[in-house]
Amino acid sequence: MKYTQNFLKKVEDQLNESGYQVRYEKGNFKSGYCVLETKKVVVVNKFVTLENKINTLVEILNLLGNQSMENNAMLNNIENADNTEDTSLEKSEMQSAN
Numbered sequence: 001m002k003y004t005q006n007f008l009k010k011v012e013d014q015l016n017e018s019g020y021q022v023r024y025e026k027g028n029f030k031s032g033y034c035v036l037e038t039k040k041v042v043v044v045n046k047f048v049t050l051e052n053k054i055n056t057l058v059e060i061l062n063l064l065g066n067q068s069m070e071n072n073a074m075l076n077n078i079e080n081a082d083n084t085e086d087t088s089l090e091k092s093e094m095q096s097a098n
Helices: 005-017 050-065 068-097
Strands: 021-025 033-036 041-045
Touching: 005 021, 005 050, 033 050, 041 050
Parallel strands: 021 041
Antiparallel strands: 033 041
């Protein structure tokens, strides 16, 4: 899995589609996040690394939906799309350089 801002955005979008709002706040979260299920809000520690944010949101997706197979399929789709965009970007950057 690539840890990019684009990938983070796609995972956030998946949570949003599930009806959850994602917020980044400071706090004393032992696990790095807090889920307010009644309000459908996910609060992630804003001081963790990009990699930790992505891993946290993926973990939350699996916990909330308890639909690991669907979430894994969704993450594979996101990852494949992210890889395709990275390749397209690299190609366009290479063409611009020439």
